[in-house]
Amino acid sequence: xxxxxxxxxxxxxxxxxxxxxxxxxxxxxxxxxxxxxxxxxxxxxxxxxxxxxxxxxxxxxxxxxxxxxxxxxxxxxxxxxxxxxxxxxxxxxxxxxxxxxxxxxxxxxxxxxxxxxxxxxxxxxxxxxxxxxxxxxxxxxxxxxxxxxxxxxxxxxxxxxxxxxxxxxxxxxxxxxxxxxxxxxxxxxxxxxxxxxxxxxxxxxxxxxxxxxxxxxxxxxx
Amino acid sequence: xxxxxxxxxxxxxxxxxxxxxxxxxxxxxxxxxxxxxxxxxxxxxxxxxxxxxxxxxxxxxxxxxxxxxxxxxxxxxxxxxxxxxxxxxxxxxxxxxxxxxxxxxxxxxxxxxxxxxxxxxxxxxxxxxxxxxxxxxxxxxxxxxxxxxxxxxxxxxxxxxxxxxxxxxxxxxxxxxxxxxxxxxxxxxxxxxxxxxxxxxxxxxxxxxxxxxxxxxxxxxxxxxxxxxxxxxxxxxxxxxxxxxxxxxxxxxxxxxxxxxxxxxxxxxxxxxxxxxxxxxxxxxxxxxxxxxxxxxxxxxxxxxxxxxxxxxxxxxxxxxxxxxxxxxxxxxxxxxxxxxxxxxxxxxxxxxxxxxxxxxxxxxxxxxxxxxxxxxxxxxxxxxxxxxxxxxxxxxxxxxxxxxxxxxxxxxxxxxxxxxxxxxxxxxxxxxxxxxxxxxxxxxxxxxxxxxxxxxxxxxxxxxxxxxxx
Numbered sequence: 001x002x003x004x005x006x007x008x009x010x011x012x013x014x015x016x017x018x019x020x021x022x023x024x025x026x027x028x029x030x031x032x033x034x035x036x037x038x039x040x041x042x043x044x045x046x047x048x049x050x051x052x053x054x055x056x057x058x059x060x061x062x063x064x065x066x067x068x069x070x071x072x073x074x075x076x077x078x079x080x081x082x083x084x085x086x087x088x089x090x091x092x093x094x095x096x097x098x099x100x101x102x103x104x105x106x107x108x109x110x111x112x113x114x115x116x117x118x119x120x121x122x123x124x125x126x127x128x129x130x131x132x133x134x135x136x137x138x139x140x141x142x143x144x145x146x147x148x149x150x151x152x153x154x155x156x157x158x159x160x161x162x163x164x165x166x167x168x169x170x171x172x173x174x175x176x177x178x179x180x181x182x183x184x185x186x187x188x189x190x191x192x193x194x195x196x197x198x199x200x201x202x203x204x205x206x207x208x209x210x211x212x213x214x215x216x217x218x219x220x221x222x
Numbered sequence: 223x224x225x226x227x228x229x230x231x232x233x234x235x236x237x238x239x240x241x242x243x244x245x246x247x248x249x250x251x252x253x254x255x256x257x258x259x260x261x262x263x264x265x266x267x268x269x270x271x272x273x274x275x276x277x278x279x280x281x282x283x284x285x286x287x288x289x290x291x292x293x294x295x296x297x298x299x300x301x302x303x304x305x306x307x308x309x310x311x312x313x314x315x316x317x318x319x320x321x322x323x324x325x326x327x328x329x330x331x332x333x334x335x336x337x338x339x340x341x342x343x344x345x346x347x348x349x350x351x352x353x354x355x356x357x358x359x360x361x362x363x364x365x366x367x368x369x370x371x372x373x374x375x376x377x378x379x380x381x382x383x384x385x386x387x388x389x390x391x392x393x394x395x396x397x398x399x400x401x402x403x404x405x406x407x408x409x410x411x412x413x414x415x416x417x418x419x420x421x422x423x424x425x426x427x428x429x430x431x432x433x434x435x436x437x438x439x440x441x442x443x444x445x446x447x448x449x450x451x452x453x454x455x456x457x458x459x460x461x462x463x464x465x466x467x468x469x470x471x472x473x474x475x476x477x478x479x480x481x482x483x484x485x486x487x488x489x490x491x492x493x494x495x496x497x498x499x500x501x502x503x504x505x506x507x508x509x510x511x512x513x514x515x516x517x518x519x520x521x522x523x524x525x526x527x528x529x530x531x532x533x534x535x536x537x538x539x540x541x542x543x544x545x546x547x548x549x550x551x552x553x554x555x556x557x558x559x560x561x562x563x564x565x566x567x568x569x570x571x572x573x574x575x576x577x578x579x580x581x582x583x584x585x586x587x588x589x590x591x592x593x594x595x596x597x598x599x600x601x602x603x604x605x606x607x608x609x610x611x612x613x614x615x616x617x618x619x620x621x622x623x624x625x626x627x628x629x630x631x632x633x634x635x636x637x638x639x640x641x642x643x644x645x646x647x648x649x650x651x652x653x654x655x656x657x658x659x660x661x662x663x664x665x666x667x668x669x670x671x672x673x674x675x676x677x678x679x680x681x682x683x684x685x686x687x688x689x690x691x692x693x
Contacts, residue, residue: 034288039539040384042373043591044615065377070302077300122299131299131321133347201338206378209296213379217289221591 001178008190009179013171016193023200024208031212042218052219056211076118080143083110095168099161105154111147115140139204142195149188157184258361259631260401269396270351274334276395277327280388281335285503285543293385294328296378297321303372303382308618308643309365320372320382323362326355327389360398363389364632367623367640368500369584374615386624387500394501400629403497407505411512416461416493425492428464436472442693444472444479449520450486456517457485457554459528460661461493467661470529473684473691474554480568480693481561485526491516494533495661500625506536507544513537514547524550526557529682531585531660532625538590553586555659555683559595562602568692574604578686579653581610581644581667582617583660596659596683603690604655610647618643620658622666636666637673645674659683 001009046052058064063081066074086107093100119140122128153159159180170177179185199205254266265272280286303320304310310318317323325347332339332348339348349355366386373381390399397404406417414421420428429446436444447453457478463471478485491512498506517525527534534553541551561567580600586592593614601607610617621641626632644667648656656671656678658664667680 031288031292034291035284037288038285039543040289040381041539041589041591042370042381043588043593045591059377063377065375066300066302069305069375070300070377073300073302125301127304127316127319128299128301130316131301131319131325133299133345135346136299138345203295203298206296206298209292210379212288213292213296213381217292218373218379218381 004186005179005181008186008193009167010176012190012193013176016196020196020200023197024205027200027205028208031209031216034216036220037217039220040217041221045219045221052215056214072121073118076114076121079110080114080118083107083114083147084143086110091168094161094165095172097165101154104150108147108150108154111143112151115143115147119144135202139202142191142198145191146188146195149184149191153182153184153188157182159185254357256357256360256398258364259629261398262401262404264398265396269353269356272396273351273356273392274330276392277330277334280392281331286388289384290331290388293324293380294331297324297328297380298378300377302375302377306372306375308369308371308621309367309640312639312642317358317362318365320366323366323389324380324382324385326359326362327385327392330355356393356396356398359389359393363393364400364624364626364629365635365640367584367619367621367626369619369623370588371584371616371619374588390501391503399501400625400631402628402630403501403505403625406495406628407497407502407509410493410495410497411505411508415491415512417495417497418461418465418493420461420464422489425461425464426489429487432468432472432475435468436476439472440476440688440693442476444476446475447486448489450484452521453484453486454523455483455485455526455552455557456520456522456524457487457526457528458492458494458513458516458533460495460530460533462495462661462665463528463530464492467529467664467682467685469685469688470664470682471684473682473687474528474558476691476693477558477561477567477684477687480691481558481566483557483561486520486522488516488520490519494527494530494537496533496536497625497628499532499536503544506540510536510540510544511546514541514545514549517549518547522549524552526552526554528554529659529661529664529684531583531589532662534592535585535589553590553592553595553659555586555592555595555599558684558687559598562599569602569687569690570692571603571605571690573689574655574686575606576604576654577606577608577652578604578655578657579608579610579648579651580613580683581620581656581658581663582614583658583663584617584619584623586660587617588615596657599683600657600686603686608651608653610651612647618647620644620660620663620666621670622662625662627662627666633669637670641666641670645670645676648676648678653678655686656680657683657686 046055063074063078086103090100090103090107119137122132159182163180167177167179281290299321301321307320329347329349330351332346333350338346363386368383368386370381370383373383409419410417433446436442496506496509498509527537537551578600580597621636621644626636656667658667659682664680671678671680
């Protein structure tokens, strides 16, 4: 095992996961314990807890606001998020022993196609370009890079699935074994680790911040 | 206001000094030109450090920390807000994109208050503050009418109108607010006691006049009770109604009397207007506390606010944020709708045969959820009611929101840009009467109707009750 394999395959996974969880925890804690802000409620709002849950489910599952108002973006971002969900789903089932290769391939394809679509939608629209910093494009590029590396890995340098699974399990059991020998696999691992460290400190954390924009601001009735 | 960076807290003084005090300072120097609206005694020097200091104070303020932390970090730059904005839909100008406007503040936040912004600069949207940026912010933050239509449909739950308000508060600390706000608020807080500078004697004369007028018009003896200690309700309207909306006031007084309300007007303080909502927390708190003090003086149980959106919202939302006394706050829409429902007020809709439509003021609707009570009143009072399309939370701003209706320099802007969506909506309704329970909206709508020669009469909701009431 060379130095890169050791760092990327054995040390960094733990650091990345730890930073991922701790950073998210810090952000949640900061938002949850912030003093009550200036009242600024927005109507209509769900009348009760059930209504809130319904609203949230609708929003999370269908991206309701985008669906109703911005079809062009909705298609791209909804399928893009579905791609992420597919990858997570694949990872869980893979570790559990299922080999749902089609889920992985679909997920990876989605992570290339739809961020690329969003990238060009943003670039092509003057009004979206005006409000975008390079960061917006960079965030999309991270996903595209993950998708491309994944497809390359499966197409040209496919490691033995059993070895990959053994490696993941060894990480989970805190008994890390050497990662499969593949430079593409290592690159993909590295970029995923970067993503996990970067994610909680980026605006991609909107999956959590969004909860607070509604619950602590818009839905705080007078 | 001293010209040093002394703004430790946004709550500390951005009230204008009387004109004479700063004249010497500013006359010597080259005066900056503020083309969008007249400004009294703006800070001309050290604007950038004062701005950043103020922003720092806002970020430390418990009331704003979470809001800014969330809003400035959550926007995904999807531009959905642009499709909701009545102004952008008309102008298609960059500076009217809600997200672009918020980015002006966001760039400063990133540059001076985030590590990533300090290190990576423009890559993460951070930008050093320049003199021009401040001037651009003045215009952009005041072109936004703070109607919050964009907030309803933001996929991230971000409210760009609140960023506008915070932006206005920050530039307000540099005394960069429209002269009409600052001078009127000065009169309200330290001068005559109200934003229209109506002296108490003249105000009392007006109440007598309104009583006589009701008698002449309807034959009924209706009283405007004054300073009745221990009454259930202190009724307070935007003071401008006493100059411009006599029918609304007469209709309200008649309704209250018909409903058997135990109410009073305070002659110690009689202006519900609170321009602070549009540019300053200091003013918001001070004006609100003057209102609460009058209620306290008269030992009333509740405060009943007249046909005015921003005054109702400011009082309802901020009474427990800024208030030195606590009173339940009600809008007269809620009162009258309840009185009709309970059968305490009876109406004859036959007298109002023409088609009437209803405009949702943003502060009553999106701000407080008062969508149905005014509709129930109008429907009970008229024969034919039609909705504007779209309506309720999707209704378009009158085009004079955020206080811009009080700024004469913005007249052309309101008539030809901000109000255009509203004009289209009114035309499409085919209604003969347009009812709007908000002094701000009514003034703008009346001006729009006159300017665009629309075949519509703008009225308040209670105006419709003058003839419909069965007394």
